[in-house]
Amino acid sequence: MLRSVILAAARSHKVERLVETAPVSRDVVKRFVAGTGTAEALDTTSELADKGLCITLDNLGEDTLTPEQAEVTKGAYLELLKALGGAGLTADRAPAGAQTIATAEVSLKLSALGQAFDEQLAEANAREICAAATAVGTTVTLDMEDHTTTDSTLDILSRLRRDFPATGAVVQAYLRRTESDCRELAVAGSRVRLCKGAYKEPEHVAYQGALEVDKSYVRCMNILMAGEGYPMLATHDPRLIAIGQDRARWFDRSPSQFEFQMLYGIRPDEQQRLARLGHTVRVYVPYGTQWYGYLMRRLAERPANLGFFARALVSKK
CATH class of the missing domain: 3.20.20.220 (TIM Barrel)
Structure with a gap:
């Protein structure tokens, strides 16, 4: 069920905008994507x-x-x-x-x-x-x-x-x-x-x-x-x-x-x-710049990665 939710989020432009504008998204993405x-x-x-x-x-x-x-x-x-x-x-x-x-x-x-x-x-x-x-x-x-x-x-x-x-x-x-x-x-x-x-x-x-x-x-x-x-x-x-x-x-x-x-x-x-x-x-x-779809599919493949992502989103560091 979690995998289905993540894959649905991968197709959501609203969620995409939220993730892209989150202050810590850059640090999260940097773990999985080698720059633009x-x-x-x-x-x-x-x-x-x-x-x-x-x-x-x-x-x-x-x-x-x-x-x-x-x-x-x-x-x-x-x-x-x-x-x-x-x-x-x-x-x-x-x-x-x-x-x-x-x-x-x-x-x-x-x-x-x-x-x-x-x-x-x-x-x-x-x-x-x-x-x-x-x-x-x-x-x-x-x-x-x-x-x-x-x-x-x-x-x-x-x-x-x-x-x-x-x-x-x-x-x-x-x-x-x-x-x-x-x-x-x-x-x-x-x-x-x-x-x-x-x-x-x-x-x-x-x-x-x-x-x-x-x-x-x-x-x-x-x-x-x-x-x-x-x-x-x-x-x-x-x-x-x-x-x-x-x-x-x-x-x-x-x-x-x-x-x-x-x-x-x-x-x-x-x-x-x-x-x-x-x-x-x-x-x-x-x-590359179009990292959102890739990142969400990686989270769907291994939902344990979602914990890292969630922690980063609420972190103040």
Whole structure:
């Protein structure tokens, strides 16, 4: 119920204005969002890389409704990639079979590039970003959004991979279709991020209970670990992390043949612990001015984060 309330708040402009104007919101957001521009994103990336962590950067955007808005988002990614390359932050970290692991890559939502009104435009914009990423020695991962965009996103991914085979996919364990998608994606050279999912979905397409979602996550993990691709396990759940480590041993995967992913600002000590154990840990780092929708979905994913947010709102510091 709490998750539903938070997701409803994510769509409320009234709540959005309240949060944006609260005096302490800046301090709260700073924990989860790495600033509003390229320079701040670059600083955060450098700090995390110095700690032995990998990074994927997301330029936050919501409700792109015009080609002009999509062009602005594309431009932000091109600027970011140029800056990452210039700072030497896209260097390979370690071999992963026939692949390499870039210190910093980018994640992008096709909706921010025009998918809602022109799929061809979104694909063209994504293709330009993929080319820029390749030019500086890194990769792109296509974020997954609500279930109505899943087929479109996977179709565009398939076409992009013809020219940019390292382009990463994202699948969401709460969708009933995801086990089947994992079987199709668990092929050589395929980078696949497995997450739980953060959108409110109807019961006929998505599991509703936390236990059901966790069980689906493990089933999907097994498929990816048994396959020939490169699994990217996006979770903060201690049980799922432990299961991931166990499955890696079971399927004879070295730490360079899969990675853990966690959100910026959530469980940083655990990120460091796993990195010290030799695991590749990639931190999902969002930045940009349109942070509200992202923040609310993060709270919905892990309602315990709401306590931190609430304390900050009433704090006088």
